[in-house]
Amino acid sequence: KQEVTQIPAALSVPEGENLVLNCSFTDSAIYNLQWFRQDPGKGLTSLLLIQSSQREQTSGRLNASLDKSSGRSTLYIAASQPGDSATYLCAVTPRGAGGTSYGKLTFGQGTILTVHP
């Protein structure tokens, strides 16, 4: 059974710091990995999607890497801002037998990020 772990559970940094969020998964048989952010009481905002054949994706100050063989992904946030404060979730789409896992995201527990001025 696929399990996704995110470390650390919470992180507090001063504004302007570069930071890294970690995500690990137990089964390398995945279609893709997606990073989301969630503000309190709100829906999820998709940040980056990395297909299993890709090594990294970039969007603005965000860079996500994927090492499928070791079951790890990192989300790098450059020059953090107070507006980056949110919960960050990673999720994988497992490659199940017979296509039964299509669309079934498996989420980590999230990292709560606080960026203080």
Place this chain on the structure above:
Amino acid sequence: DTEVTQTPKHLVMGMTNKKSLKCEQHMGHRAMYWYKQKAKKPPELMFVYSYEKLSINESVPSRFSPECPNSSLLNLHLHALQPEDSALYLCASSRTDRRDEQYFGPGTRLTVT
């Protein structure tokens, strides 16, 4: 436009009520999803619709009844809910149900009294 809309934003219902949640997208996506999220937990998948057909039901109790009237709309009919069903209900969509990016709506905050 990558918007998924959900109505209502908030819903309070008694255990004997019948209500419905609505989700809509106009991105031409052919896969739509319902998730349930409890406080401080990640979302849990409930249902997946692919090309308007139910493809995954994660053993959800029958008091939750999904419906996909067309490729843009997804409903979740609620009946005889329990207080423990109180949660944030999230809808998502993706181009297909295979390795595509999922886009989430803002959610409906449901309270069962």
